[in-house]
Amino acid sequence: MxxxxxxxxxxxxxxxxxxxxxxxxxxxxxxxxxxxxxxxxxxxxxxxxxxxxxxxxxxxxxxxxxxxxxxxxxxxxxxxEASGRRVEFLRTGSLQVALHEADELPLVRRSEWQRPFGSAFERVSGDTLRRLEPGLTGAAVSALYCPEECHVHxxxxxxxxxxxxxxxxxxxxxxxxxxxxxxxxxxxxxxxxxxxxxxxxxxxxxxxxxxxxxxxxxxxxxxxxVHPIRGQICAYRSMPFEVRHMIFSSQAYWVRKSDGSLICGASEDVSGFDKSVTAAGIGRLVRWSGKLFPSLRETEPAHRWAGLRPATxxxxxxxxxxxxxxxxxxxxxxxxxxxxxxxxxxxxxxxxxxxxxxxxxxxxxxxxxxxxxxxxx
Ligand SMILES: Cc1cc2nc3c(=O)[nH]c(=O)nc-3n(C[C@H](O)[C@H](O)[C@H](O)COP(=O)(O)OP(=O)(O)OC[C@H]3O[C@@H](n4cnc5c(N)ncnc54)[C@H](O)[C@@H]3O)c2cc1C
The missing domain is CATH 3.50.50.60 (FAD/NAD(P)-binding domain)
Known part of the structure; x- marks a missing residue:
């Protein structure tokens, strides 16, 4: 036994x-x-x-x-199979967006050392990016597409x-x-x-x-x-556009869930075991959401929450x-x-x-x- x-x-x-x-x-x-x-x-x-x-x-x-x-x-x-529940495992791939030419070099370097590990990275021009993700800002100069990345609920x-x-x-x-x-x-x-x-x-x-x-x-x-690092995060409910991939920028990420909500995360701050959300923490995510997705500029997230990451x-x-x-x-x-x-x-x-x-x-x-x-x- x-x-x-x-x-x-x-x-x-x-x-x-x-x-x-x-x-x-x-x-x-x-x-x-x-x-x-x-x-x-x-x-x-x-x-x-x-x-x-x-x-x-x-x-x-x-x-x-x-x-x-x-x-x-x-x-x-x-x-x-064991639970009889679906967990919304979605193979959307991800796009790491460069807003300036200076953002591009680190992405190229990263794709060079990561490519041998299997992901079929692609550099995507600004025009192609806007076809892939029509809600994204016209200011984005390019993106790195990684088809292998996915998400769950x-x-x-x-x-x-x-x-x-x-x-x-x-x-x-x-x-x-x-x-x-x-x-x-x-x-x-x-x-x-x-x-x-x-x-x-x-x-x-x-x-x-x-x-x-x-x-x-x-x-x-x-x-x-191990110590707690608070992560604040928020979700938009009704968006006038679709987000098909996970989107990363240097300051935040966005991921659309099957119920249509768009999650934007996440802050990192030291607050002991305090899980409250703050105006500064969510405010930064809201500003970046408006920057990446101009039609979110006047929109407030419908939900805000926080969790404590176990950091080493x-x-x-x-x-x-x-x-x-x-x-x-x-x-x-x-x-x-x-x-x-x-x-x-x-x-x-x-x-x-x-x-x-x-x-x-x-x-x-x-x-x-x-x-x-x-x-x-
Ligand atoms: C905003 C945010 C976004 C994140 N996004 C991602 C992401 O996209 N992808 C990703 O991979 N990770 C993400 N993470 C990180 C991920 O959530 C954590 O790394 C992960 O949840 C840690 O899991 P855990 O089980 O160790 O901790 P927890 O989920 O915190 O579970 C620990 C459990 O231990 C219990 N516990 C504590 N003390 C005791 C005790 N004395 N006796 C019994 N039980 C006890 C607690 O009550 C708790 O339920 C995110 C985290 C945050 C906060």
Whole structure:
């Protein structure tokens, strides 16, 4: 019989790890402090965009994102089949728009190092761009088209994962309350006590508490260098034009959902655990929406919301067992890309649960939770 597993945190990362583990025959319980998908995962735009999100170079983070993107079609098929829900997985491709000639050079450089990784990039002239996206400003000089990037409806994916987990036999515990203690080691496995849900014991645990993971360092016996970065985001309801691709500019992105709404995101600011929206945060998105789509100049977004991204010092996730508690796997710190990285994270966590961590050890080494230890963080 396979070991029992406790997953702490019921965002997209926790639910994905739970679904994958349960599908591989583990008896899984997920402990969620409040409601499943109620934090960053339910707030996200749902873009699966490793090419557009990585300007740096073909590093381990880019490769992890690309692997995860390529796992998505099968992942969505399994989640939709298990849940009976659609998650609006749309292969629209993306357009990175240059508003000035100076914006073009970084796009060309990026496409040169990314091209060998598979996406059939195309440079698109300003005229072609306006044919592709008639709502875009005439000031745009060109764009880089990346056909491989896609998006999902993040809240629907999280809901579907919750349902899929239930259907494959995961025990879901919501409103568990605050974390009181964690004990791990020896033959007793991992014991987690929460203020409302009481004590839960399992042989192995996967820690997926998102932006709150950093608060758990003391109880886990090791600093967890994760902190919240607020992302403010908004949605327009009725637009006089269609937006067919995901659109990126240097200052914001736009993605149209199946219900016709156009999401524009997202700000990045430090506000502790405050999830309120501010005039400055949304105002910048509104200004840029008017700049890219002139017919939005007089339009106010119909919805505004915010979520807390789990950020690390280098922007890369923490994936691996804790040095202090080797039967606890940390899967957090996914920052701007947790929706994209969820299938790859679930696969990595499941390999570790199965005792097959050597399969991915090389690839996961750059994401070791211990990588900041020498910095004393
Ligand atoms: C505005 C915005 C837009 C974004 N857009 C994208 C995008 O387009 N594409 C993309 O890939 N990513 C995007 N992201 C990032 C993505 O949302 C996150 O990386 C991802 O949701 C992180 O998932 P998570 O499960 O780790 O965290 P969360 O969804 O925050 O889940 C963590 C869960 O842990 C729970 N928890 C905390 N403490 C405890 C405890 N003690 N016990 C039990 N449970 C606990 C919390 O209640 C929460 O439900 C966006 C984020 C924001 C804010």
């Amino acid at each position: 396979k070991p029992s597993v406790l997953v702490v945190g019921g965002g997209i990362i926790g639910l994905s790890c739970a679904f994958e583990a349960s599908s591989h025959g583990f008896a899984v319980t997920v402990l969620e402090r409040e409601n499943f998908g109620g934090q960053a995962s339910g707030a996200a735009a749902g873009m699966l965009a490793p090419f557009s999100e990585n300007a740096e170079g073909p590093d381990a983070f880019f490769r992890l994102g690309l692997d995860s993107l390529r796992l998505y079609p099968e992942w969505v098929r399994r989640v939709e 993040a809240p629907k994916l999280v809901e579907a994962l919750e349902l899929a987990c239930l259907r494959v036999g995961v025990r879901l515990v919501a409103q568990a309350g605050e974390l009181l203690s964690v004990e791990a080691g020896g033959s007793s496995g991992v014991r987690v006590t929460a203020s409302a849900a009481g004590r839960h014991t399992a042989e192995l645990a996967v820690w997926c508490a998102g932006a709150w993971s950093g608060l758990h360092g003391e109880r886990l016996g090791v600093p967890v260098p 010092l280098d922007g890369w996730p923490l994936l691996g067992p804790l040095p202090t508690m080797p039967n606890v796997f940390l899967a957090t710190g996914h920052y701007r890309n947790g929706i994209l990285l969820s299938p790859a994270t679930a696969a990595a966590a499941c390999d570790w649960l199965e005792g097959r961590a050597d399969r991915t050890a090389g690839r996961l080494a750059p994401f070791s939770p211990e990588r900041f230890a020498s910095q004393g963080s």
